[in-house]
Amino acid sequence: MKCFLAKQFNLLDFAFSSLWRRRLKNGAVLLVFAGVIFLVASFHLATTALTATAERLLASAPDIVIQNMAAGRQESVPLAYEQELGGLFGIKKVVPRIWGYYFDEIRGANFTVLGVDPARMPLGEHLGQTLAVGVFPGAGVSGEGAAAGNAQVGTATGDGAAEPVDQVAAGVAPAVLGSLVSASLEVGKGDYFSLFRPDLSLKTFAVSGLFRADGDLLSGDLIALHLDEARDLFQIPSHLATDLCVYVYNPAEINNMARRIAEALPDTRVLTREQIQRTYQAVFGWRSGFAAVLLLAALAAFVILAWDKASGLSPEERREVAILKIVGWETPDVLALRCWEALLVAGFAFLLGVIGAWIHVVYFDAGLFRPVMVGWSVIHPGFALVPRIEAQDVLLLFSLTVLPYLAATVIPTWRCASVPAEDAL
Amino acid sequence: MMLVELERVNKIYNKGKANEVWALRDADLRVGEGEMVCLRGPSGSGKSTLLAIIGCVFPPSSGRAAIARRQLARLPDRFLTIHRRQTIGFIFQRFNLLPALSVRDNITLPLLPLGVSPSECRRRAGVLLERLGIAHRENFPVRMLSGGEQQRVAIARALINDQPLVLADEPTAHLDSALSREFMAIMADLKAAGKTIIVTSHDPLVAEHPVIDRVVEVHDGRVLPAAAGPPAGDSSVTDHGCHGVSGHGVPQDGVPGDRLHSPSSVGGGG
Ligand SMILES: Nc1ncnc2c1ncn2[C@@H]1O[C@H](COP(=O)(O)OP(=O)(O)OP(=O)(O)O)[C@@H](O)[C@H]1O
Ligand SMILES: [Mg+2]
Numbered sequence: 001m002k003c004f005l006a007k008q009f010n011l012l013d014f015a016f017s018s019l020w021r022r023r024l025k026n027g028a029v030l031l032v033f034a035g036v037i038f039l040v041a042s043f044h045l046a047t048t049a050l051t052a053t054a055e056r057l058l059a060s061a062p063d064i065v066i067q068n069m070a071a072g073r074q075e076s077v078p079l080a081y082e083q084e085l086g087g088l089f090g091i092k093k094v095v096p097r098i099w100g101y102y103f104d105e106i107r108g109a110n111f112t113v114l115g116v117d118p119a120r121m122p123l124g125e126h127l128g129q130t131l132a133v134g135v136f137p138g139a140g141v142s143g144e145g146a147a148a149g150n151a152q153v154g155t156a157t158g159d160g161a162a163e164p165v166d167q168v169a170a171g172v173a174p175a176v177l178g179s180l181v182s183a184s185l186e187v188g189k190g191d192y193f194s195l196f197r198p199d200l201s202l203k204t205f206a207v208s209g210l211f212r213a214d215g216d217l218l219s220g221d222l223i224a225l226h227l228d229e230a231r232d233l234f235q236i237p238s239h240l241a242t243d244l245c246v247y248v249y250n251p252a253e254i255n256n257m258a259r260r261i262a263e264a265l266p267d268t269r270v271l272t273r274e275q276i277q278r279t280y281q282a283v284f285g286w287r288s289g290f291a292a293v294l295l296l297a298a299l300a301a302f303v304i305l306a307w308d309k310a311s312g313l314s315p316e317e318r319r320e321v322a323i324l325k326i327v328g329w330e331t332p333d334v335l336a337l338r339c340w341e342a343l344l345v346a347g348f349a350f351l352l353g354v355i356g357a358w359i360h361v362v363y364f365d366a367g368l369f370r371p372v373m374v375g376w377s378v379i380h381p382g383f384a385l386v387p388r389i390e391a392q393d394v395l396l397l398f399s400l401t402v403l404p405y406l407a408a409t410v411i412p413t414w415r416c417a418s419v420p421a422e423d424a425l
Numbered sequence: 426m427m428l429v430e431l432e433r434v435n436k437i438y439n440k441g442k443a444n445e446v447w448a449l450r451d452a453d454l455r456v457g458e459g460e461m462v463c464l465r466g467p468s469g470s471g472k473s474t475l476l477a478i479i480g481c482v483f484p485p486s487s488g489r490a491a492i493a494r495r496q497l498a499r500l501p502d503r504f505l506t507i508h509r510r511q512t513i514g515f516i517f518q519r520f521n522l523l524p525a526l527s528v529r530d531n532i533t534l535p536l537l538p539l540g541v542s543p544s545e546c547r548r549r550a551g552v553l554l555e556r557l558g559i560a561h562r563e564n565f566p567v568r569m570l571s572g573g574e575q576q577r578v579a580i581a582r583a584l585i586n587d588q589p590l591v592l593a594d595e596p597t598a599h600l601d602s603a604l605s606r607e608f609m610a611i612m613a614d615l616k617a618a619g620k621t622i623i624v625t626s627h628d629p630l631v632a633e634h635p636v637i638d639r640v641v642e643v644h645d646g647r648v649l650p651a652a653a654g655p656p657a658g659d660s661s662v663t664d665h666g667c668h669g670v671s672g673h674g675v676p677q678d679g680v681p682g683d684r685l686h687s688p689s690s691v692g693g694g695g
Binding site: 331 | 502503506507509510515517523525526530534536538539541542586
């Protein structure tokens, strides 16, 4: 055993020095290899970050969304539908939402405006958790920053939440902004800003809170308002809403409920959370996309080898193997040497690629993929990514890149080393 | 004690193919421990092939070959390798060094798979380099060395594991006469240290050197009978009739036990 370790140490040492001797060639292989792994790992980290965020945010989405359809387009929903649903057994809550897009002509930015009545939402605390600082308009809940006691912008229409309102001027509505909005409007918590109503009169808001950056995927371009303020901004009549959110008692009944709602309200489109989630996954196409990219990477790794090794060993390499054998190296020793060499190159390239990808995704927000992601783009291109690294993904990546390289390096040597060395004499 | 015993050894390259070469035919050779033998013969006569079989580089196509009391034919490839590195130091005609490696790394190459520690490798290499007078070149890449220096590296590598049998194929082919004489002086030292040495050479400077105990003539793949064994009484009768590889049924035994430690010199017999 001691002898085995001492031998492996010797072989490793020798592998280092022979790599160093051919540092130009090995450096080139290393760079190409690291580049491939960098691309795959970046892509993977970016997509897992996106899907993780999307899934987390969708978890707080309503069980069922009811949209009113007219001529195949989405129209406002009459609030009267709420009453019709009241009769269905198993519905916990029906909450109207008003949302739409606001185009800021001065900055050329498009914002998503969402109005809800948090007091009526069953997921009040959840909303609070999405905030970095401040409070959600109308909810008695606050983000982490607010818990630290620095959020005192009052709620305008809270139902009994004893928040002081005296710091907000009359007629000013509280709003929670996504990071892109606050950056674009250049406002922070406590600042004021104004948006135009359709009749071009101005409505003024006070920033009561900011969404957390890791939710940027969905909330980056979001202006969250109280339902009534959103209604006022978009000038939507009081008997209409954009859609209705339905919460049910039994999650297992969601599909069943959706079917019954669709029967009760035949002119509506009824979407379950699962369907919405599926839409997102289709948008990312991430599973198939990732698989495709991985396969491509494996292919690329093989191309490197094809270029490097598959032509068989060069005459010098053949001679080297023969010389090692005639000075008393056994075939497994020669193979172990080549394994160490390949492991050093591939392992180092792997490390380099994965670390580079992490930096690329976390610090540069996957800048190289920005064009691709804009293409996907229900999503605003400027989100912040918070990737997760999972052991099994790293293993998969490792086995699809490093192992083929190892095999392709060792097999030609094995073929060469197992023939008698007499040719070199 | 016999270190090398070859009996009716045949070697056929590319057997069964169009380019089949019968390099050795019924070759007999015995070399005792501590002996120094020169294999001599015209080019293409099979000297290198004979030496390669003695050196356990490959087993003979047929016949009995025992090196240090091990039957080569019975050894699987792996054990052939292990046996070779324990028993034989081979100095190749073209040295077979790795040109990009330093002198020391070339010399310690055989020690790496044995798990010898780096410090011990350095120590052993240092001793040999000192003895061969190339200590000042220890860290030079071999490709920068002169032919004579390269050969000394090859000698050092052949001796690093302190093997009892040293083989040298045309050791002076690339050397001028001064270096050739130096080589023979090194060999004389080795012989004095108790090594058994077999060299092949056309060079009279080698064959007629006083340190050579015996010259063995090789012609056309055959070892001339007069030179086949060390003691003159040993009549290894070789049948010169043309028979096939598998045609010899009777193993030649009856080699008497009175192996002399003073082998008879058959100087320059040819
Ligand atoms: N690997 C090989 N494959 C085929 N034929 C070979 C091989 N090696 C040697 N031979 C042939 O075997 C015969 C003996 O070769 P060998 O090298 O043993 O001769 P040699 O006496 O050493 O010659 P030289 O003095 O030129 O070195 C030659 O005819 C040679 O062409
Ligand atoms: Mg020869």
